Amino acid sequence: MANSKYAYVRNFELPDPLLPGTFMLFRLDGHSFHRFSDQHEFAKPNDIRALELMDHAAKDVMTEYPDIVLAFGESDEFSFLLRKSTTLYNRRESKIVSTLTSLFTSSYVLNWPKYFPNTPLKYPPSFDGRIVLYPEEKHIRDYFAWRQADTHINNLYNTTFWALIQQGGQTATEAHATLRGTFSKEKHEILFSRFGINYNQLDARYRKGSVLFREEIPSDDLVATGTTVTESEEVLEDPEVGGSITSTQGEKRKGKSKKSKQKQTRIVLDHCDIIKDEFWDTRRWILS
Numbered sequence: 407m408a409n410s411k412y413a414y415v416r417n418f419e420l421p422d423p424l425l426p427g428t429f430m431l432f433r434l435d436g437h438s439f440h441r442f443s444d445q446h447e448f449a450k451p452n453d454i455r456a457l458e459l460m461d462h463a464a465k466d467v468m469t470e471y472p473d474i475v476l477a478f479g480e481s482d483e484f485s486f487l488l489r490k491s492t493t494l495y496n497r498r499e500s501k502i503v504s505t506l507t508s509l510f511t512s513s514y515v516l517n518w519p520k521y522f523p524n525t526p527l528k529y530p531p532s533f534d535g536r537i538v539l540y541p542e543e544k545h546i547r548d549y550f551a552w553r554q555a556d557t558h559i560n561n562l563y564n565t566t567f568w569a570l571i572q573q574g575g576q577t578a579t580e581a582h583a584t585l586r587g588t589f590s591k592e593k594h595e596i597l598f599s600r601f602g603i604n605y606n607q608l609d610a611r612y613r614k615g616s617v618l619f620r621e622e623i624p625s626d627d628l629v630a631t632g633t634t635v636t637e638s639e640e641v642l643e644d645p646e647v648g649g650s651i652t653s654t655q656g657e658k659r660k661g662k663s664k665k666s667k668q669k670q671t672r673i674v675l676d677h678c679d680i681i682k683d684e685f686w687d688t689r690r691w692i693l694s
C-alpha cells in the first residue's frame with residue numbers, strides 16, 4: 407500500500423504483547439451497574455433475568471473464542487480464563503481486551519429483550535475489561551476461589567440485608583446497622599430464626615455464581631441426542647434448559663474449514679463449587 411507522508415504517525419502506536427506461556431485472566435465488570443440495576447428495576451437481592459443474560463453473553467464470548475476454557479460470573483462481572491498457550495491476536499493486550507469486552511457488551515444488548523421483554527433499555531450499558539497474567543496453576547485456582555468466596559460473602563450479606571427490609575420492615579439504614587460487625591454464622595441465624603430462610607437451600611446460582619466450562623462430548627451423547635454435529639461445529643448445552651443448540655464455531659465463521667480431527671466440545675453451565683479440589687481434579691484439561 408502506498409505510504410503517505412502522514413503514515414509515520416502509526417509509529418506512535420506501541421506494541422503491547424502479553425508475556426507468552428502465562429495464563430491470561432480476562433475480567434469484565436458492568437460500569438455503574440448500581441445505577442443501571444436501579445434504572446431497570448432489577449429485583450433485589452438477585453435478579454435472575456439479569457444473571458441469565460450475563461451467562462448468555464459469556465457463553466457467546468466463549469463460543470467465539472475457543473481458547474477460553476473456563477468462565478465464572480457473579481453480579482455484573484465475568485472472568486474468563488484463556489489457555490496459557492493461546493496466540494489469540496498475537497497476545498496483543500488491547501486488541502484482546504477491547505474485542506472481548508465489546509463482544510460481551512453487544513451480546514448483552516442484543517439479547518436484552520429476551521430476558522427483559524417488558525423493560526426497554528433506557529440507555530446503552532457498558533463494561534470495563536482488563537487482563538491479568540498469572541504464571542502458575544495455583545494462582546488460577548486461587549483467583550477463582552477468590553471470586554467464588556466473594557460471591558458467597560456478598561450474597562449472604564445481600565440476602566440478609568434484603569430480608570430485613572422486605573420481610574422485616576427495616577429501612578436500609580436500620581438493616582445496615584443490624585448487620586454491622588456480624589459474622590457469617592449470625593447472618594445465617596438471623597435468616598433462619600427471623601425469616602425461616604435456610605441459606606444453604608437457596609438456589610445454588612445465587613450462592614455459587616455461574617461456572618461455564620468446555621468439555622468433550624462423549625460420542626454416546628451425540629447419538630443419544632440425535633444431534634448431527636460436524637467436526638467444525640460445537641454444541642452448546644444449557645443443562646438448566648436441557649436444550650442444545652448447534653452453533654458454528656468462531657474459526658469456521660472466519661472461513662477456515664477444519665477437516666482435522668478436532669474433538670467436539672460443548673460449553674456447560676453449572677453452579678458448582680470451584681474452590682475445592684474436585685472440580686479441578688476431574689477436569690485436568692482446564693489448566694493444561
Ligand code: ATP
Pocket residue numbers: 435436437438439440441443448449450451452453454456457481482
Ligand atoms: P463500577 O462501575 O465501579 O463497577 P458498579 O455500580 O457497577 O460500579 P459493582 O461493585 O460492580 O458496582 O456492583 C454492581 C451492582 O449492580 C451490585 O452492587 C448490584 O447493586 C447491582 N447488580 C448487578 N447484578 C445484579 C443482579 N443480577 N440483581 C440485582 N442487582 C444487581
Ligand code: ATP
Pocket residue numbers: none
Ligand atoms: P483488525 O481486526 O486487525 O482491525 P480489520 O479487517 O478490521 O482487521 P482494519 O484495518 O480495521 O482491518 O480495516 C477495516 C476494514 O473494514 C477496511 O479496510 C474496510 O475494508 C472495511 N470497512 C470499514 N468501514 C467500512 C465502510 N464504511 N465501508 C466499507 N468498508 C469498510
Ligand code: MG
Pocket residue numbers: 435
Ligand atoms: Mg467494580
Ligand code: MG
Pocket residue numbers: 435436437438439440482
Ligand atoms: Mg460494576
Ligand code: MG
Pocket residue numbers: 435436481482483
Ligand atoms: Mg461488579
Ligand code: MG
Pocket residue numbers: none
Ligand atoms: Mg479493524
Ligand code: MG
Pocket residue numbers: none
Ligand atoms: Mg480499522
